[in-house]
Amino acid sequence: MxxxxxxxxxxxxxxxxxxxxxxxxxxxxxxxxxxxxxxxxxxxxxxxxxxxxxxxxxxxxxxxAGAEIVSLSIKLPSTEQKNPWLAMAGIFKDDPQFEQMLSAIENYRQEVDDSMENNFLQE
CATH class of the missing domain: 3.30.160 (Double Stranded RNA Binding Domain)
Structure with missing residues (x-):
């Protein structure tokens, strides 16, 4: 204060x-x-x-008497926690194989979902 x-x-x-x-x-x-x-x-x-x-x-x-009163602007360190994943955000934006990788992930997920659904129906 x-x-x-x-x-x-x-x-x-x-x-x-x-x-x-x-x-x-x-x-x-x-x-x-x-x-x-x-x-x-x-x-x-x-x-x-x-x-x-x-x-x-x-x-x-x-x-x-004889003193000077001054105001100093001090930069406080940030208290907010930084998200470590943000440093990696966008690193594949120019990768020509990125879309292929996303398709492969989507296909794999669909295969797993279908497999689980088939297993559920057989039981």
């Missing part, structure tokens, strides 16, 4: 800004905590939501 997305300030095109996803949670002790997913070291706790967000923003700005 990426906590950062880039945005350009409409007030000034020179002022680069980053939108940051923050998890804000009311704690059992009544305080409010704020944390950036993926950066647990920047967790803050304050008496209210506004103060927690202000403190977290200050810590983030200090943490990111």
């Amino acid at each position: 990426n906590s950062f997305s880039s945005a350009t300030s409409q007030a000034s095109k020179d002022n680069n800004e980053v939108l940051v996803n923050v998890i804000v949670k009311l704690e059992a002790n009544g305080n409010c905590s704020a944390i950036v997913p993926g950066l647990p070291e920047l967790r803050v706790e304050a008496s209210d939501r506004t103060a927690a967000l202000a403190q977290l923003q200050q810590r983030l700005e200090t943490h990111l």
